[in-house]
Amino acid sequence: MSKKILIITYYWPPSGGSGVQRWLYFSKYLKKLGYSPIILTIKFESSSYPSLDQSLKAEAVGIPIYHVKAFNWIRLYSWFKYGFNGSKKVPQGEFSKHGILDHVASFLRGNFFIPDARISWVKPAIKKCIEIINENNINKVITTGPPHSTHLIGLKLKSSLNINWIADFRDPWSDLFYLKSFYRLPFAKKKDKKLETDVLSNADCILTTTSKNFHKELQSKITRKQQFYQIYNGFDFELFNKTKKNKSKEFKIVFTGLLTENHSYESIIKSFLKLKNLYPKMNFKVVFAGIISDSILENLKTIPNFSYSGYLEHSKAVNLMCQANILINFLFIQNKKPSMISGKLIEYMATGNPILMIGDTASEASNLLSKQSYNLTVNPFDIDLIISFFKTNYDNWINGIKHEPEYNAVLPYTREKNTKSLIKIIEGL
Numbered sequence: 001m002s003k004k005i006l007i008i009t010y011y012w013p014p015s016g017g018s019g020v021q022r023w024l025y026f027s028k029y030l031k032k033l034g035y036s037p038i039i040l041t042i043k044f045e046s047s048s049y050p051s052l053d054q055s056l057k058a059e060a061v062g063i064p065i066y067h068v069k070a071f072n073w074i075r076l077y078s079w080f081k082y083g084f085n086g087s088k089k090v091p092q093g094e095f096s097k098h099g100i101l102d103h104v105a106s107f108l109r110g111n112f113f114i115p116d117a118r119i120s121w122v123k124p125a126i127k128k129c130i131e132i133i134n135e136n137n138i139n140k141v142i143t144t145g146p147p148h149s150t151h152l153i154g155l156k157l158k159s160s161l162n163i164n165w166i167a168d169f170r171d172p173w174s175d176l177f178y179l180k181s182f183y184r185l186p187f188a189k190k191k192d193k194k195l196e197t198d199v200l201s202n203a204d205c206i207l208t209t210t211s212k213n214f215h216k217e218l219q220s221k222i223t224r225k226q227q228f229y230q231i232y233n234g235f236d237f238e239l240f241n242k243t244k245k246n247k248s249k250e251f252k253i254v255f256t257g258l259l260t261e262n263h264s265y266e267s268i269i270k271s272f273l274k275l276k277n278l279y280p281k282m283n284f285k286v287v288f289a290g291i292i293s294d295s296i297l298e299n300l301k302t303i304p305n306f307s308y309s310g311y312l313e314h315s316k317a318v319n320l321m322c323q324a325n326i327l328i329n330f331l332f333i334q335n336k337k338p339s340m341i342s343g344k345l346i347e348y349m350a351t352g353n354p355i356l357m358i359g360d361t362a363s364e365a366s367n368l369l370s371k372q373s374y375n376l377t378v379n380p381f382d383i384d385l386i387i388s389f390f391k392t393n394y395d396n397w398i399n400g401i402k403h404e405p406e407y408n409a410v411l412p413y414t415r416e417k418n419t420k421s422l423i424k425i426i427e428g429l
Helices: 018-032 053-061 073-082 100-112 120-136 149-160 175-179 185-201 212-219 238-241 266-278 293-302 315-323 343-351 362-367 383-398 415-427
Strands: 003-008 036-042 066-069 140-145 164-169 207-208 228-230 251-259 284-292 306-308 326-330 355-358 376-378
Touching: 003 018, 003 120, 003 149, 003 284, 018 036, 018 053, 018 140, 018 343, 018 415, 053 100, 053 238, 053 315, 066 120, 100 185, 100 343, 120 212, 140 149, 149 164, 149 185, 164 185, 185 355, 207 212, 207 415, 212 228, 238 315, 238 343, 251 315, 266 293, 266 383, 293 306, 315 343, 326 343, 326 383, 343 355, 343 362, 355 362, 362 376, 376 383
Parallel strands: 003 036, 003 140, 036 066, 140 164, 164 207, 207 228, 251 284, 251 326, 284 306, 326 355, 355 376
Antiparallel strands: none
């Protein structure tokens, strides 16, 4: 069996964020375990990345990478909206409408860029993939989305070549929560669902980051009995093993990652304000880092002793997590749709620090978090329980009471073990 595997991903270093890390680390450990991953991605000059992380390039050393050019519609929209200010980017995970341009763009995006605004990279990617496959005698291809336009590349390759194709769904497709922000007409919704159905029906198997409930939801969209597999994003044991915890004179409460209007962040603000009123002598520091819009930041700044560190490269974000006394996580508000398991949640658990998660207490993410006894998932409206969690952990810290980290709950999800699970799927095709 050929050990060469073509991985087609829009997000690749220097792109930052969780979207790039899943297949970057899969590739790293595939190579370490004797396979030869080959990457096809977008050329940086043609890309639209919400964040950059140059440090991630070190994880991809020795892996062949091919790039394609494409017209960047998102950058064009950014120029109209922000001018040529390179520091301003279209928000990730949401589409806020504040003026006529945003409303027009929302309509165009929802009805003429299907399944997503990165659709322009599909045709040049297909052409390049065929060259790579023929030159390297490849018969295993993996596509990962979002952007789900990436799966259309796999769909075309599957119909044209003798390949086995794995489609990796990191998020839902036609049910993705922020699609409600677009003024989509019936024909656009129909086309989007058909493309999703075609991918689900024609891939040799579907890989996801989350639950059997999500698998059932995807299966309900197609008539063929499809093979579904789930592998969490995981954490890199090597990185965490060399990141040391330091003693601090401050009780530090930390959030890292993406924060949007689709998260219940208001409950945390209310909790901190009430906490300070109830216990004015509590000496805590609240640190947020990641991608956060200006409007949300303004609200967060009302929190006592709040600071914002901006977007941090991955190793620095992990270091910040490890120094926390409490970590905060938010689940997307998804109207009872299955919640995805983020890579950040696994990394949070790998620190051994207590985690407070705001969101659906019956979700798969909540069930995973409960495998460590010192974590808690809270309904957004239960302010008193949030305050109680903060106060209990603070009192323990003041009194020198330490909990024993329960690493066994997260050790099955190292990047290397996850890659071994992936190899079993690949070899089973």
